[in-house]
Amino acid sequence: MTAIGAGCQGQCNLGVTVHLLPDEVWYCRVKPEQVEAIVTQHLQGGKPVQEFLHPRLHHQFG
16 A cells, blocks of 8 residues: 555545545544545445545445
């Protein structure tokens, strides 16, 4: 796993954005205290964290 800082991804109105590849999963309004859940549940467990998903891009998960 590699974390890469990025410039604007066109989602700035939704706060801090995390885009996970190759899964093509977007998290928005990510706060520091949410990072552990994203790492353990999604990166290690393979299951996206539903409540942090970008609502317009991942409405099919809801």
